[in-house]
Amino acid sequence: MIRFENVGLRYGTGPEVLRDISFTLPPGSFHFMTGASGAGKSSLLKLMYLALRPSRGLVTLFGKDMARVKRTDLPALRRQIGVVFQDFALLDHLSALDNVALPLRMGGARESDVVEHCTEILRWVGLGNHLNSLPSTLSGGQQQRVAIARAVINRPRLLLADEPTGNVDDGIGMRLLYLFEELHKLGTTVVIASHNEALIRRFEHPRLMLENGRLHVLPAHASRWA
């Protein structure tokens, strides 16, 4: 699914923020990504969702070498990746339904299907009464669920979440993580960046641990006690 080989990343002429990153995520796997603030979690996720290109090294996604993929083929690859952004990145002028519909409309889905599927998924995340609500009228937890619904509406092969529990209390955080667990059971490869150790330790999943720009892959049993 994802393979990084000796990947390095620097912004402009600055120092490398990620160094010699090598790992492989098999299809259908579930990983947490941890690390202190500034360790490079967001940068690594950006490399995974193709927002950045590595300064060096090899990134393989869905079996394709990203250095060789043509720019015109990138949108189709990106549509196979669902991303839950740290700040949700909802479009303020669009309703919850229209926000969730974005990936479907980009993929050219029929409008009747768009409305049907988005209504269904918003009900699934408990927002069936807020289809027409603007993000500004929703609470932080509700916005987060809209962001998650948008990330998974397209049934992505890879789901990436950047601190999805960062703005909610532990109760809602647990519910969100169980939501990701359900998606994982449906076959989606999941990577969740979080610094909420208490929540992470409740799940038996391997961990990608970033420390000073370097990555350590911890298996599930070790991850629990990391």
Place this chain on the structure above:
Amino acid sequence: MALPPLTRRNSDLPLAKDPTSRFLMGLTALMVYLAALALAGALLVSDMTSRWDSGLAGGLTVQIMPLPDSAQADPLEERTEAALTVLRSTPGIATASVLSSGDVGRLLEPWLGKEAADPLLPMPRLIDVMTNGPVDTAALSSRLTSAAPGATLDDHAVWLADLRRFAGAMHLAALGIVALIGGAGVMAVIFAVRSGLAIHRHVVELLHLMGATDRYVARQFESHVIGLTLRGGLTGLLLAAGTLGGIGHAAAGLHASLLPDLATSPWWAVAALAAVPLAACLLAALTARWTVLRTLESMP
């Protein structure tokens, strides 16, 4: 209770609230107004030229003036008959007919008014000549002058050529004005689209990361620009129609019939004017698409 799902599709980019939107619509209205006037001017000149051309091509006019000292010259009627004899014996001339006093009065009416028909006015005699072959106008003029003193030959071809040159220059000027307006319009659209891209950069980047193609983003700008330029263009066209109607009304008041009547313009002229906002709209849409695609090329 849950509200019914949205059926009306909002644009992914909130472009309608941009400050450049009103600017672009107003500017399009002004540009279409000016372009429509320039085009109408060119069409009027073209119509006028073709009317004069079809009426005067292949023709000559002989004018026989009343002479001040009529005692020493043949009467006007005799000189007219002499001129007709010369004309009818000249190779290349098909017909030569004398215009009645009424016809001459109507020709002079734009300058002299209704008094042109007054029989007390010393009116010249005019002979309308149609040719069916080449005529040596210099020799004919000389023969006419000797046969009928006071006769002058007016070769239409000379000033028709001047008229055609003038019309050609007017056409070029009008096309130049329309091209300049189009160029300014393209620059305005580029400015508006770049502003929109800068204002909504975070949204564009988000759509890009979610898998939107460049064409998908460009379509959002195209739809926005088409809506604005169509509304602005129709406003400009209505204003131009009002102005042209006013000019037509003023020209009708001259009783001169020198200018063509705008109300009786051929269908294709009306269609050409109506197409100005559509052309502006198409140009704006293409410019918006090109600008967005060029700008997004820099994204990874």
